Amino acid sequence: MITRAGPGTPAGVLMRRYWQPAALVDELVGNRPVKSVRLLGENLVLFRDEQGRYGLIERACPHRGTDLAFGRLEDGGLRCAFHGWLFDVAGRCLETPAEPEGSRLAANIRQTAYPVVEKSGILFAYLGPGEPPEFPHFDCFVAPGSHTFAFKGLIDCNWLQSFEVGIDPAHTSFLHRFFHDEDPTLGYGKLFRDTSIDSEIPMTRLMREHPRPQIEVEPTDFGMRIVTLRRISDADTHVRVTNLVFPHAFVIPMSSEMTITQWHVPIDDTRHYWYAIFTSFGAPVDKDEMRRQRLELYQLPDYAPRKNKSNDYGFDPHEQAHATFTGMGADINVHDQWACESMGPIADRTKEHLGQSDKAISAYRRSLRAAIEAAGQGGKPPMVLDEPAAEKLTGPAAIDGIGPTDGWQAYWRATDATRRKASSWANGR
Numbered sequence: 001m002i003t004r005a006g007p008g009t010p011a012g013v014l015m016r017r018y019w020q021p022a023a024l025v026d027e028l029v030g031n032r033p034v035k036s037v038r039l040l041g042e043n044l045v046l047f048r049d050e051q052g053r054y055g056l057i058e059r060a061c062p063h064r065g066t067d068l069a070f071g072r073l074e075d076g077g078l079r080c081a082f083h084g085w086l087f088d089v090a091g092r093c094l095e096t097p098a099e100p101e102g103s104r105l106a107a108n109i110r111q112t113a114y115p116v117v118e119k120s121g122i123l124f125a126y127l128g129p130g131e132p133p134e135f136p137h138f139d140c141f142v143a144p145g146s147h148t149f150a151f152k153g154l155i156d157c158n159w160l161q162s163f164e165v166g167i168d169p170a171h172t173s174f175l176h177r178f179f180h181d182e183d184p185t186l187g188y189g190k191l192f193r194d195t196s197i198d199s200e201i202p203m204t205r206l207m208r209e210h211p212r213p214q215i216e217v218e219p220t221d222f223g224m225r226i227v228t229l230r231r232i233s234d235a236d237t238h239v240r241v242t243n244l245v246f247p248h249a250f251v252i253p254m255s256s257e258m259t260i261t262q263w264h265v266p267i268d269d270t271r272h273y274w275y276a277i278f279t280s281f282g283a284p285v286d287k288d289e290m291r292r293q294r295l296e297l298y299q300l301p302d303y304a305p306r307k308n309k310s311n312d313y314g315f316d317p318h319e320q321a322h323a324t325f326t327g328m329g330a331d332i333n334v335h336d337q338w339a340c341e342s343m344g345p346i347a348d349r350t351k352e353h354l355g356q357s358d359k360a361i362s363a364y365r366r367s368l369r370a371a372i373e374a375a376g377q378g379g380k381p382p383m384v385l386d387e388p389a390a391e392k393l394t395g396p397a398a399i400d401g402i403g404p405t406d407g408w409q410a411y412w413r414a415t416d417a418t419r420r421k422a423s424s425w426a427n428g429r
Helices: 010-015 159-166 203-209 287-295 309-314 317-322 332-341 356-376 387-392 405-422
Strands: 019-024 034-039 042-048 054-058 072-074 077-079 093-095 116-119 122-126 148-155 214-219 223-231 236-245 249-253 258-266 272-280 399-404
Touching: 010 356, 019 034, 019 042, 019 148, 019 258, 019 272, 054 077, 054 116, 148 287, 148 332, 159 249, 159 258, 159 272, 159 332, 214 356, 223 356, 223 405, 236 405, 309 332, 399 405
Parallel strands: none
Antiparallel strands: 019 122, 034 042, 042 054, 072 077, 116 122, 148 272, 214 223, 223 236, 236 249, 236 399, 249 258, 258 272
16 A cells, blocks of 8 residues: 555555656757656656757557657657657647648547656656646755755665665664765765864764664645654764655755755666765765766666676675674765665565664554555645745755754754855755
8 A cells, every 4th residue: 555656556546646756857969859758657758859848758659559759859749769659848749740731630630748847957757647746845956956965766676665764763773874984075075074063073983883773754735744863872862854845755855064955766666766866065066976976876767776686796705893883884875775675676565573773664654554545535735835835945954963962942943044144045044
């Protein structure tokens, strides 16, 4: 019920009520901006026409089923290479050139087509019924292009496994444990390499030395706020604020200046992509460096990881004994990939034994089931927004800092406000 997202499935009905990341804008750069896309179990083709409009249509030509991903971009649309049928971004058939003069066949053909919009380097598609919802006015969507960077990566398992890792605040003390701390000033673009706000303590040390956090889960208008508290002393506590954005995104701090908004998007039931928007509240994002770092692990054109099941994720027993908890290198994306994929193509959750540290996962599954049931009965699930509701949803705050043990609630809010006030673009939001 909660894992399978293909057409007509309960979770698939729900997921189609939301905008879904379909590709990076980077993937349609070049002389031929056409790309095959598999999304929520549907085979589609994404293209940009001569006017700069994006289209996402069914991949099989409605004439005789040939592959439109090999079509020609010309004359205001995508033309099938088999018999020249031409389709625009709305799925209208503009020409059937092999038919007799005066034929009305084209007027009766309509290819399945979905709307596409560009947001912060990602092309989002709406595969659902009726009018698409509005986008919330979150930081990742309102920040200028100079202060955002988008990327993606392929994971070879069901989407829910990866999403639940993303909202699990306890695993970072183990899965991402480093036995030695790097120089935080050399950690640009890397998660858990900066010092925590209001301290000189590297995040890697905090995660390593405080493995039993107190976890607070708070319902919000956008989903859930997850606060992870690691008590350092009677006076000081490490406060990490992350957010679950329903149905399948989360917002987490990457460094003192940057946050990550990440979606886990089903390709089908046993594969998915993570899509992320990195948002800077400080200096403009060094996009070239961010891309260079990530392309060391992910290879084009499919953004597949170089370390994977076929090579044991680069596992090194000597490294596991002396440098990292996993022995799989310093890139935490590899750690997460192993954790998610090792559960199997679709995890058997009937064999789990959840504990107190899994309270965010338990709460999310309850809300997901409730939303699936609501959508299945024709109701309006959470975060299907109209414009007034979307305007009210700003932020959300994603903070990693050291504050007072007895005043951590006020601390993270004040820290977020201070960062926004100092930002060149987030002032007043």
